[in-house]
Amino acid sequence: MRVVLAPDSFKGSITAADAANALADGWRATDPSAEILTRPMADGGEGTLAAFATAIPNSTRMPITVTGPHGRPVEASWLLLPPADDAPTGTAIVELASTSGIELLGSDLLPLDAHSLGFGQAIAAALAHGAPENRVSRLVLGIGSSASTDGGTGMLTALGARFADTKGRTIPLGNRGLETVAAADLTGLQPPPPGGVRVLSDVTNPLLGTLGSAAIFGPQKGLSTAAVPSSNTRLARLAKMLPADPGTSGAGAAGGVGFGLLAWGARLVPGAAEVAELINLREALTQASVVVTGEGSFDGQSAAGKAPTHVAALAAELGVPVVLVAGRIAPDADTSAFAAHVSLTAVAGDGRAARANPRRWLRQVGATLAEKFN
CATH class of the missing domain: 3.90.1510.10 (Glycerate kinase, domain 2)
Structure with missing residues (x-):
């Protein structure tokens, strides 16, 4: 199992790098043998x-x-x-x-x-x-x-x-x-x-x-x-x-x-797109079993150049299933490009709890996804 973790930052809550590491910790707790590559994403903003x-x-x-x-x-x-x-x-x-x-x-x-x-x-x-x-x-x-x-x-x-x-x-x-x-x-x-x-x-x-x-x-x-x-x-x-x-x-x-x-x-x-090129994301995805991406709020505007949408498009080209993990997923969001999607707000019970301790919930989601895709 080769897993690529490529989230953007969860703005005001956790950086992309820390989000990727939290997902990795959870995944390894369930599947210690998995090969995990962290490729945190960004679009020019925080992180x-x-x-x-x-x-x-x-x-x-x-x-x-x-x-x-x-x-x-x-x-x-x-x-x-x-x-x-x-x-x-x-x-x-x-x-x-x-x-x-x-x-x-x-x-x-x-x-x-x-x-x-x-x-x-x-x-x-x-x-x-x-x-x-x-x-x-x-x-x-x-x-x-x-x-x-x-x-x-x-x-x-x-x-x-x-x-x-x-x-x-x-x-x-x-x-x-x-x-x-x-x-x-x-x-x-x-x-x-x-x-x-x-x-x-x-x-x-x-x-x-x-x-x-x-x-x-x-x-x-x-x-x-x-x-x-x-x-x-x-x-x-x-x-x-x-x-x-x-x-x-x-x-x-x-x-x-x-x-x-x-x-x-x-x-x-x-x-x-530029960040993905500079961090060689395509190469990392070439032999991936699954890629996990995400951001703080995934909504109707996320299709316009946001990191998760770009990761999903790149994964689709290579035939790699992609999972979305977001702080919240808005009702108007189009999640059709993802094999699965998870909202930390839903996992934690409400948005305040999700924002207060995103590492905890990302680790939990990482462990759950490892079970699902193992």
């Missing part, structure tokens, strides 16, 4: 760094202190992957969630003043790593779970850009500061690495408008309905000053960080 660290041998966490979205120091890290044929001096993985993410704010949301400076500082640190002849040759950036709606100006500032008002004064960080932005000076902006910049995101929204960053994601970051139009207007001011199309699919990701990265020359790619 992206941990997923790569678990799946890729000889990767190295590089600790760093950055300025968080609230303006206070945050202890974070970026990940250095070992050299590969297409990246001879290594790939750096940088995660927005751990540097400028909304989880860092707790209940203290800052809808107009939160910023992405720390994310840019982590990128700058990765670019500066090593001797000039041994610098990072490629960046992979996960941009989910942003705390801000700053259009990526904080990030670009950390990389050397300068945003000023009509009197030449540097504007404040955050969406509020865009009220007075009159000029963007990109002459000091660090160039991307030679292997390019790939941005992982499951968001296809443009920067502006009714489907844009402020309208769709602003309320999740504490923005009131009344404040959405003015926040959108501020982003529109910025959009006129940067060399990117605000209508590009994904430009509205992470409060407009997607737009800022496009202006830097980055390429936005579907997060789950």
